[in-house]
Amino acid sequence: MARFKPSSSIKTRSIKSPLKYALLLALGSAHADDQYMTRILVDGSRTNQLGVADAASAGTVTQEELAKRTVYRPGEMLEAVPGLVVSQHSGEGKANQFYLRGFNLDHGTDLRTTVDDMPVNQRSHAHGQGWTDLNFLIPELAVRLDYKKGPYSAEEGDFASAGTASVAYANRLLQGIASVSGGQHGYGRALLADSVDAANGSLLYAIEAMHNDGPFTHPDDYQKLNAVLRYSQGYANNGFNVSLMAYKADWNSTDQIPLRAVQGGQIGRNDAIDSTDGGKSHRYSLSGGWRRTDDDSASKVNAYIIANQLDLWSNFTYFMDDPVHGDQFAQPDKRVTSGVNASHSWHQHTENGSSNTTIGVQLQNDNIYNALLNTEARRTLSVTRQDHIVESSAGLYIENSTRWNAAWRTTVGARVDAYRFNVQSDLAANSGTVNDHLVSPSASVVYGPWQTAELYANFGTGFHSNDARGTTLTIDPKTGLAADKVQPLVRSRGIEFGARTAWLPGLQTSLSLYRLDFDSELTYAGDAGTTEAGPPSRRYGVEFSNYYKPLKWLSVDLDLAYARARSRGYVEEGSYIPGAIEGTGQLAVTVDDGGPWSGSLKLRYFGPRPLIEDNSVRSNASMTLNGRIGWKMRKDLSLELEAFNITNRRDSAIDYYYASQLKGEAAPVDDIHFHPIESRSLRATLIKTF
Template identity: 85%
Template sequence: MALSRLSSSIKAASIKPLVKYLLLAVGSAHADDQILQRVLVDGSRGNQMGVADAASAGSVTQQELAGRTVYRPAELLEATPGLIVSQHSGEGKANQFYLRGFNLDHGTDLRTTVDDMPVNQRSHAHGQGWTDLNFMIPELAVRLDYKKGPYSAEEGDFASAGTASVVYANRLLQGVAPVSAGQNGYGRALLADSVDTARGSLLYALEALHNDGPFTNPDDYRKLNAVLRYSEGYANNGFHVSLMAYKADWNSTDQIPLRAVQDGRIGRNDAIDTTDGGKSHRYSLSGGWRRTQDDGSSKVNAYIIANQLDLYSNFTYFMHDPEHGDQFAQPDKRVTSGLNASHSWHHHTETGNSETTIGLQLQNDNIFNGLYNTQARRRLSTTREDHIVESSAALYVENNTRWTPAFRTVVGARVDNYRIDVRSDLAANSGKANDTLASPSLSLIYGPWRTAELYANIGNGFHSNDARGATISIDPKSGDAADKVSPLVRSRGMELGARSTWLPGLQTSLSLYRLDFDSELTYAGDAGTTEAGPPSRRYGVELSNYYKPLKWLSVDLDLAYARARSRGDVEEGRYIAGAIEGTGQLAVTLDDGGPYSASLKLRYFGPRPLIEDNSVRSKSSMTLNGRLGWKIKKGLALELEAFNITNRRDSAIDYYYASQLKGEAAPVDDIHFHPIESRSLRATLIKNF
C-alpha cells in the first residue's frame, strides 16, 4: 500500500509535541531537550536510547511506515523486528502472526491496539485473541510502538510475546486522494483530509477496496471503510473523538492438501470447497483525553466497539460427513466496551528524576457465538450456541526512576480480575467462573556511555483462555467428558539486551530472552479452534539494525531465532507444532526528497515443526517486494509496487493434520498449505490537495 503519500503531511512544528508525548508515554520521566533532539535527528526510526525500557522495545515513525510496501494492512506490523504476518484464507479473515517462537494463530499473545482500542477479541468463535486489522487505514498511522515480553505493567492480556500499538493522526496538513489498480482484480480508492474548525480539526477518511487474489475461485474481497475524527490540541495535551465503520465480505481459498497438488487433482491456487468465505463488520466510537504538565500527566480513553463475523470454513473436506462435507460456520457477534485511565506524577531531583504511574483498565465483552455444521453456507445442524459475558478489571502501578545519569529502574505490578458468565445451549456447559492474577515486573537500565545502554528485564504476564473452556463439562462435538481450563494462564519472561549507536546513523539492538507458559495454546485444524495444552518454554535471540549512512539511504536488517519446546513429559513429543524458529528481513530505501524514490524488502520466513515429534516440517519461504515512486509535479505522484518479484512458489502457512477428499476411502495425514501470492503489480496515482 502506497503510504509515502502522507510522508510530508506532518510538519516538524507538530512533530515535537508528538515526540515529547511519546517519551512520556513509554516511560521517560522527563522528556528533556537532549533526548528529544536525539529522537528527531537520528532518522525515521525513533532512537530509543535513554527512552526504552528494554532492547526489544521500539517505535517506528510515520516516515518509515510510509516507505514500506505492504500487501495487506496488517503487514504494517512487520515494522516490528521479528514479526511475520501471513494469511491462510480469504483476505477478509484475520491474519496469522508469528513472533518469538510462537505461531500466534490469529493474535493470541500479541496484544494489538489501534488508537488505544483493543483489537484482540476474547472468547472468539474461531480463535482466542482474534485480531482483525482489515479496518486499519495505513495512511492514517503516524506511529507504531512495539514491546516484547511481559515487562510492562501497563500491558495485560495477550501481551506476553509482544504488543503493537498503532497511533492514528489527529490532523492532516494536506488532503490525499490515491487511486490504485493492479493485477488479480485489485482496486482501491481513498479520500482523506482535515478541515480546521474554530477550536480544533475534523479529519475524515473514506476507503473502498476490491481484491480477487491469484486464486481460481476469486476472493472477491470487497470492503468499505470510514473514519471521522474530531480533535483539539496536541497528542499530549488535548482530546479527540472518533467514529469508525468497516464492512467487508469475501470468498476463501483455505489451506489445501499437498497430496492433491502433487498428484494433479488440483492446482496450487485451487480450492476444495469453493463456498468457504465470510463477511464482517466493525463499528466503533472512541475518545481520548490527555494532559501533560511539568509535574504530572493524565490520560483517559474510552471505547465501544460492535463486531460481527460470519465465517465458513472446511479444513477436513469429507472426513466427518462424506455426504454433505465438513464445512462449518462460526458466527460471532459482540459489543466490547472499555475504559483506560492513568495518572503519572513526575518528580525531579538533583541527581535524576522519577515518574510513578497508577492506572485502571476496564473491559466488558457481551458475546453471542456458535458452531454449526453447514453445506454451501446453509446450516445443517447445531454443535453449540453460547452467550458469554466476560468482564475484566485491572489496576497497575509502575515507577520509573533515574537514580543517576547512567542508571534507571522500572518497577511495576498489575492485578487482573476476570469474571465469566457462559450460557450455553447445553446446560452442562453453562456456568460462571472468575480468576485473579498478579503480575510483577522489573527492568534495570544501565548506560554510562553516550552510545550504548544495557538492559535486564524480568516479569510475569498472562493470556486469557476461551471463557467456554472455563465452564465446559461435555465436548459438544463428540459428547465426551471435557476438562475445564483455567481462565487465566501465567507467563514468565526474562531478557538481557543491549542497544548501541556506536556508528553515526546506525541503531543496533540485541536481546536474549526466555519465556515460559503454564499452558500452551495449540491449533486444532479439524475444528478451527484453539485448545489449552502443556506448559512450554522458549529461548531466543534477536538482532535489529537500522542504518542511515546518508540522508537519502536507509537500511533495515532484522534477524531472529527461537527454540520452542513443551516442558515435562509429553508423549507425542516436545516440539511445538507451528512454532517459528527463524525470521529475517532486509529492507533498503532510497529517497533524497527529489522526484524519485525506491525501496526493496526481502523477507525470510523460516521452517517450523508441524508435528510434536518434529518428523514433519515446513519449508522456509522468502519474498521480495519493491516500490518505485515518481513525483510528477507538485501535488501529484505515481507509485508502482511489486509483490513476490521473483515469483517464488512458497507457502504462506503450513499445517499437518488428517483430512479426507472425495473418493478417498479413509482420512490421510498430510501437509495442508496456503500458497503465497504469485507475482503481482500495482500502480497508484496520488493527488494531494
C-alpha cells in the first residue's frame, strides 16, 4: 500500500508531474498532514490549474481563501466560484437563489452541488426542482471547493450543465476552535469544533448554534442547530471515514413584496404582506467514504443516506385567488435519499506522457412524500395535491485522460443515465410510472507547449431531470383542466473555448467563451412556487477571471462575466428569458502580512435582468460592498469584525414580475415584486484556538 507522507522539505516546484500534482491536489483534504499538502501546492490561496484542469472555467479554491471570505449566510461561500452569485428572496432558512452563466438557477437547478460527495440538490422537490439547501454547511470545516462549468465531464450527471460545486470537509482539524459571534439585527452564533485521537484514528466533532432576525419589521427569528461527528482512519488516498450530520432550523419569512405597495406608502421596504410565511426544516445524514491508491490504480467508494424534511409556507399573490382567506400555500416535503458512488482508475505511463482511465457508477434513490396545500396563517384549508414519489437513477461513466506529449493532452468520456419515476398521486389520473435514459458524450483538448499558458477546447452533452410529477401529469390539480406531460430527462449541449495563463509572476488569468443549449428551459412559477418546463434555450457568454498576488501580503481577485440568454424558435411572448442574469462582477482585495492585523474588502456587482419575455420590464442592478478586519491578539486568540452592505445601498436581492392582488384592490395587478438586500450591519467574532 503506497502512502504519501508530507514533509517539511517538500516544495511546490518538486512536483513536476501534472498527473501526480492533480492526484495529490484531489487528495488534499482528508488529514491534518494533507491540509499542509494543500498549502504547499498553492501560490497564495488559489491553486494554479496549469497542467491540471481540463477547461479554463474549472478550478479549486483552497481552505485559506475560503476562510478569508466575508459571507452573510453559509451558501454565499459558493461565490468563491467566479461568476456565481448567491442571493435570497425569503427567510434565512430557505434555500438560496443561484445565478450563473446566464441562468436564474432558482434554488439550485442546473448547479450540481455536493458536500463530501453527498448530493445537495433534491429531485422532484415540493418547492422547486433541484432544491439546494446549504444552511447545514459549517464553513470552518470546509477545506476545499472544486468547481466546473459546462457539461464537459463524464463524472457529473444531473443538474451539472451550468456548473458544479463540490465542497470537501476536513477529516481532522489542525487546531480546535471555539468562537462566539454577535451583531446587529439579533445575530448570534457559537461554534465548537475539534479533533481527538480515537481507536487508531481521529474523531472530529463540531457543534453550531445560530440566531438571526435580519432587518425585517417582522423578524426572521431564524434558529439553527447544527452538528457534525466524523471518525476517520488513514490518509486521504488510503483510508476511510464515517460521518454523522444533523441540522435543524425554523424561521419566519419576509418574502418578495410588490413595488407598488412600497411606492404607495402602504408598507416599508422591510415589511411583509403575509407575516405568517415561514418554514422549518431538518437534515440528518449518515455517510462513509473509502479510498485506496497505489502506483498504478486508485479506487474510491462512498455511500450515504439522508433524511430531509421541509415545511414551507409562502404567499406570493396575497389575495388574488382567495379574497377571504388569502393565497398562502404550504409545500411540505419529506424524503429519504440514499446512494452509492464507486469508481476505479488505472494509471499508465508512456515514454512521452501518461494516461488515466476511470470507470464509475452512481446510484441514487429518493423516497419522497410531498404536497401542495392551501393555508391561512399556516393552518391547512384544503389539499391541492398529495404525492408519493419514488425516483431512482443509475449512472455509468467512463473517462480517459491522456497526456500525449509535453504540449497536448485530451480527456474523452461518456456516461449513460437511466431513470425511473414512480408517482402515486391522490388523483389517480396523475399517477403512473415512467422510464427514461440518456447517453452523454464529452471531450476536451488542451494545448500547452508553454510553461505559463494553456489553450482549451471543450465539447459535451449533459441533462437535467424534470419533476417526476410532471412526467405522469394528465390533469392540472389546481384548475382541473387537461395538462401536458413533461419530458423526463432534458438534453443540454455545450461548447467552450478558453485560455489560462500565469505569465506574470503572482498573476493567474483565465478567459472562457461558451455556448450552452437546452432542449427545455426550466422557469419559476411564482403563483405555485414551483418550476415549469418551458421552451428550448440558448446562451452565449464570456468569463474573465483573475487572481493577482503582487506582494506576499496583498492579493486581488477580479472576476467578470457576461451572458446572453434567449429562447430558441418562435415564442409569441418574446425570446428573452425572465430572470436570466446578464452581467456580474466581483472585486476583492485582501491584506495579510502574517502579523496581528489582516483585512479584506469585496465589491459584488449583480447586473440588470429581463423580468418578462419581451424585455419591456427589467430589474435594476444591485451592488454590495462587504469587508472584514482581523486582529490576532495573541497566538491562540483573535477578533474579527465583519461589515455587510457598507454603503447601505437600497437595492434588490431579487426581482420578479407577475400578477398579484392586495387586500382592497379590485383586480390583480402586474407588478415588480422584490426582496431587498439586507441593510448595513456589523458582526464581531471572538475566536479561540486550542
